[in-house]
Amino acid sequence: MxxxxxxxxxxxxxxxxxxxxxxxxxxxxxxxxxxxxxxxxxxxxxxxxxxxxxxxxxxxxxxxxxxxxxxxxxxxxxxxxxxxxxxxxxxxxxxxxxxxxxxxxxxxxxxxxxxxxxxxxxxxxxxxxxxxxxxxxxxxxxxxxxxxxxxxxxxxxxxxxxxxxxxxxxxxxxxxxxxxxxxxxxxxxxxxxxxxxxxxxxxxxxxxxxxxxxxxxxxxxxxxxxxxxxxxxxxxxxxxxxxxxxxxxxxxxxxxxxxxxxxxxxxxxxxxxxxxDGEGATKFITVAVQGGKDIDECRKVGYAIGHSPLVKTAFFASDPNLGRILAAVGYAGVADLDVDGVKVWLDDVLVAENGGRATAYKEEDGARVMAQAEITVRVDLGRGAVAANVYTCDFSYDYVKINADYRS
Incomplete structure (x- = not known):
């Protein structure tokens, strides 16, 4: 559904x-x-x-x-x-x-x-x-x-x-x-x-x-x-x-x-x-990237997170395996990104800053957000004033079933 x-x-x-x-x-x-x-x-x-x-x-x-x-x-x-x-x-x-x-x-x-x-x-x-x-x-x-x-x-x-x-x-x-x-x-x-x-x-x-x-x-x-x-x-x-x-x-x-x-x-x-209505989707995710130097780098980060099968399967499982999000930010292609200046939130929960896990972050807070049907991942690159959104969904078992059966 x-x-x-x-x-x-x-x-x-x-x-x-x-x-x-x-x-x-x-x-x-x-x-x-x-x-x-x-x-x-x-x-x-x-x-x-x-x-x-x-x-x-x-x-x-x-x-x-x-x-x-x-x-x-x-x-x-x-x-x-x-x-x-x-x-x-x-x-x-x-x-x-x-x-x-x-x-x-x-x-x-x-x-x-x-x-x-x-x-x-x-x-x-x-x-x-x-x-x-x-x-x-x-x-x-x-x-x-x-x-x-x-x-x-x-x-x-x-x-x-x-x-x-x-x-x-x-x-x-x-x-x-x-x-x-x-x-x-x-x-x-x-x-x-x-x-x-x-x-x-x-x-x-x-x-x-x-x-x-x-x-x-x-x-x-x-x-x-x-x-x-x-x-x-x-x-x-x-x-x-x-x-x-x-x-x-x-x-x-x-x-x-x-x-x-x-x-x-x-x-x-x-x-x-x-x-x-993504094939097999159970969650709708907004990846809101801000603090970029230009729209291109904001979208690179948003797409890297939104495309990642590891990120998407973590969302399906409601598993706050947040290292997957940080990894996607890191390989998005922003060559001179200072990771110590990056901040990441799940909705209103600050999960990462200063190059690592936020001091005040608690696993149960991340799990609470991940269990929702609609989630916002907010990333502040700390480099400028440009922002962009990418919209994605999770990967569930049904995605494989739907595409395996598509021609039959």
Whole structure:
């Protein structure tokens, strides 16, 4: 079960004017499950995305980058689960293109106005004929209030659907933000085996949206790790329809700071939901690193702690084996780190300072914190004023079981 997370009710996921979603059962890999999603965009939407840094990136990622790079107006997204269409070479690129062709024909738009997304098993061919056969049902299902169904239709090993919405007033008008994400394993920054889609009815000029999607990803999806594996398919896409009547072209526009903060907050909620549903996770852990000279070294330390199997298994066992955390700080790659200046806390319990165990630390205090479902590891590097958070989870027996059984 996910750690302190539940899918919002359907009526808590607000429609975004200009965006419609439809789902269908296409039997892409398994029967009797929703596995195909189409998102139709009205004319006038701006779209931006960030994608995996894995060099073995999937065919749909390649095609998304190509289509976005043309600078044309995007009119649709198509998402399938079950098969990742990664490690499939030229045939995979052809099936990704064929998927776009089929969606374009169904919606009356150009193929290069369609962005394809896939998630699931790698090295398996995408059954594009099943996608073609499922498209009429997905298109017939298109409606603005379908975020809840779409959140379920993009799942793979997820145990729960992930979604979030916000409303805020700007210039006397209401702006809506809604988003969904999927992911539970093969999760590591830059980005992860995750898909994320966020839409707002604010108008956001393309250059501003291009910057925002990167900033939002850096504050959210690029701060999470479940198991340290960077996937082939991860994508985070933002859509701005402009139908609220409030538009932004510059960072200095009145109201932009509030809209930007709300969009980043939704992104963080969607990203944290992935960690809370990490494969086999029983605990949600925030690694808060402060006192760094720059963001890079803070994240190096945060990732070193968050990726460590020894740290993560200690959290699962509720074992305050804190030497594992200190070791991770030490090998994080901050070459000139003065370990005597480092302090480490578990929540409010100071556990290490002056190069070793804190004088006042008691084992029972550490054990009390480690037994909680949510834990903050706070590290002060004592070198500057920069801080960064990384979000992770523990490693349990179920992580191995889930991944051993994934293809069966």
């Amino acid at each position: 996910p750690v302190n997370y539940a899918t919002p009710a359907a009526d808590q996921l607000f429609p975004v004017a200009g965006v419609r979603l439809g789902v269908a059962e296409a039997e892409i890999r398994k029967k009797n499950r929703r596995d195909l999603t189409v998102v139709a965009l009205d004319a006038g939407c701006t779209v931006a995305g960030v994608f995996t840094q894995n060099r073995f990136c999937a065919a749909p990622v390649q095609l998304c980058r190509k289509h976005l790079g043309k600078g044309k107006e995007m009119r649709a997204l198509v998402i399938n689960t079950g098969i990742a269409n990664a490690g499939t070479g030229e045939p995979g690129r052809q099936t990704a293109q064929a998927t776009c062709d089929a969606v374009a024909a169904a919606l009356g738009v150009a193929a290069d106005q369609v962005l394809p997304f896939s998630t699931g098993v790698i090295l398996e061919p995408l059954p594009v004929d099943r996608i073609r056969a499922g498209l009429p049902a997905a298109v017939a299902d298109l409606k603005a209030d379908n975020w809840h169904a779409a959140a379920h239709a993009i799942m793979t090993t997820d145990t729960i659907a992930k979604a979030a919405s916000r409303k805020l007033a700007v210039h006397g008008k209401e702006i809506t933000i809604s988003g969904i994400s999927k992911g539970a394993g093969m999760i590591k920054p830059n980005m992860a085996t995750m898909l994320g889609f966020l839409a707002t009815d604010a108008g956001i000029a393309q250059p501003l949206l291009d910057r925002l999607v990167k900033e939002a990803a850096d504050a959210s999806f690029n701060c999470i790790t479940v198991d340290g594996d960077t996937s082939t398919n991860d994508s985070y896409v933002m859509i701005a329809s402009g139908q609220s009547g409030v538009s932004f072209t510059s960072e200095s526009d009145a109201g932009w700071a509030e809209v930007k903060a709300a969009i980043i907050a939704v992104s963080v909620e969607l990203a944290q939901a992935i960690v809370r």
